[in-house]
Amino acid sequence: MTGTFSVIGARILTGDAFEDGKALLVSEGRITAILPEVAVPGDIRRIDAAGALVVPGFVDLQVNGGGGVLLNNDPTVEGIATMCAAHARFGTTSLLATLITDRPEIRDRTVAAAAQALRDRVPGFLGLHLEGPHLSVARKGTHDPALIRPMTDADLAYLTAEVTDIGVRLITVAPESVSEAQVRALVAAGYVVSLGHTDVGAEAAARYFAAGASMVTHLFNAMSPLANREPGVVGAALDAGPVSCGLIADGFHVDPVAMRIALRAKRGPGHIFLVTDAMSTIGSDETGFELNGRQVYRRDGRLTLADGTLAGADIDMLSCVRFVHKRLEHPLEEALAMATRFPAEACGATTKGRLAPGADADFLLLSADLALLSTWIGGRCVFDATKAEPVARPSSARASGAGA
Numbered sequence: 001m002t003g004t005f006s007v008i009g010a011r012i013l014t015g016d017a018f019e020d021g022k023a024l025l026v027s028e029g030r031i032t033a034i035l036p037e038v039a040v041p042g043d044i045r046r047i048d049a050a051g052a053l054v055v056p057g058f059v060d061l062q063v064n065g066g067g068g069v070l071l072n073n074d075p076t077v078e079g080i081a082t083m084c085a086a087h088a089r090f091g092t093t094s095l096l097a098t099l100i101t102d103r104p105e106i107r108d109r110t111v112a113a114a115a116q117a118l119r120d121r122v123p124g125f126l127g128l129h130l131e132g133p134h135l136s137v138a139r140k141g142t143h144d145p146a147l148i149r150p151m152t153d154a155d156l157a158y159l160t161a162e163v164t165d166i167g168v169r170l171i172t173v174a175p176e177s178v179s180e181a182q183v184r185a186l187v188a189a190g191y192v193v194s195l196g197h198t199d200v201g202a203e204a205a206a207r208y209f210a211a212g213a214s215m216v217t218h219l220f221n222a223m224s225p226l227a228n229r230e231p232g233v234v235g236a237a238l239d240a241g242p243v244s245c246g247l248i249a250d251g252f253h254v255d256p257v258a259m260r261i262a263l264r265a266k267r268g269p270g271h272i273f274l275v276t277d278a279m280s281t282i283g284s285d286e287t288g289f290e291l292n293g294r295q296v297y298r299r300d301g302r303l304t305l306a307d308g309t310l311a312g313a314d315i316d317m318l319s320c321v322r323f324v325h326k327r328l329e330h331p332l333e334e335a336l337a338m339a340t341r342f343p344a345e346a347c348g349a350t351t352k353g354r355l356a357p358g359a360d361a362d363f364l365l366l367s368a369d370l371a372l373l374s375t376w377i378g379g380r381c382v383f384d385a386t387k388a389e390p391v392a393r394p395s396s397a398r399a400s401g402a403g404a
Helices: 077-088 104-119 153-162 180-188 202-211 232-239 256-265 317-327 332-339 341-347
Strands: 004-008 011-014 017-019 022-027 030-036 045-048 053-056 058-063 092-100 125-131 168-173 192-195 244-248 272-275 288-291 294-299 302-304 363-366 372-377 380-384
Touching: 011 022, 058 077, 058 125, 058 272, 058 317, 058 332, 058 341, 077 092, 077 104, 077 125, 077 380, 092 104, 092 372, 104 125, 153 180, 180 192, 180 202, 192 202, 202 232, 232 256, 244 256, 244 341, 272 317, 272 332, 272 341, 317 332, 332 341
Parallel strands: 004 045, 011 053, 058 092, 092 125, 125 168, 168 192, 244 272
Antiparallel strands: 004 022, 011 017, 022 030, 053 363, 288 294, 294 302, 363 372, 372 380
């Protein structure tokens, strides 16, 4: 459905609270108004939400794969579209397709695919997240150490001059492999720079924040920890007001106690927001896949190498929201903000992550017990649970990915 319509009979999340008796008015893919139901013009089509919750669509800034596709292994428009469609079935309406450390030719193919995906207006595609290769071997996670390397002048020139029309551009770097001057140049070119996979201390992290890094990739994972005499990247990120932090809320990457402490400790105006770090398994029946020549096993909600090292996450964004709300006992409105408004603000996506006039009509209908009823992107229903068919694993799916 496109054109002009209204959603009525719902509890609508506007800002920090739900409102009853209001209608969401949509026209040509944008939200035009939130107004009392009685004020909806009689000639406008009405969709009765039957008491459902209407919330902003989820914004995920770290998605390695989905629907049986890993971006590293399928750096194509079709691969990106498959990932976006798979995650839309779990409430994600905007995502950054994430390329982990790989060869320059894979990076170049991914950038070209991202540019085409933007031109094609692939539903749900927000931009590209380059996670590596300019990281620290000491905190490599499952990134291939043979491919990790310092950023050269040629790399910087390529990133700032050639990587342009791909939507939001997020890059994860480690101070061990990137200079403060290079960070300043990336920020000046329009990148959101995130620190991750790094073993530097709090003082060095603070210098890179001052240089323009405004985010931390998957807080706690693959970074120097908070200690009594060396606060590490974790401590620096929690203490740095403007810095926002991604968090994988699957219960395996970070202990719930650590999550609660971090949520209480984070200084604003930056926030802790949710990311999935999802792999190809989301929306597929895969029991495992190959990662850089190694087998990754899917068992009991975890993705691991043979030695037990976590290799990305096997979780969708709606499940992360449920975990934060139910397991961490965080208020629902705040758990939803962590999956919508906070990541949108962190990456500068001003029309995403909120229900307000002028915002994109990306929204979800949820039941009272947080089951997904439907997903809407740009005013079009892209997933309806009442009509959904089982997600099939694409025959072209193969393997590659990252972990923390």
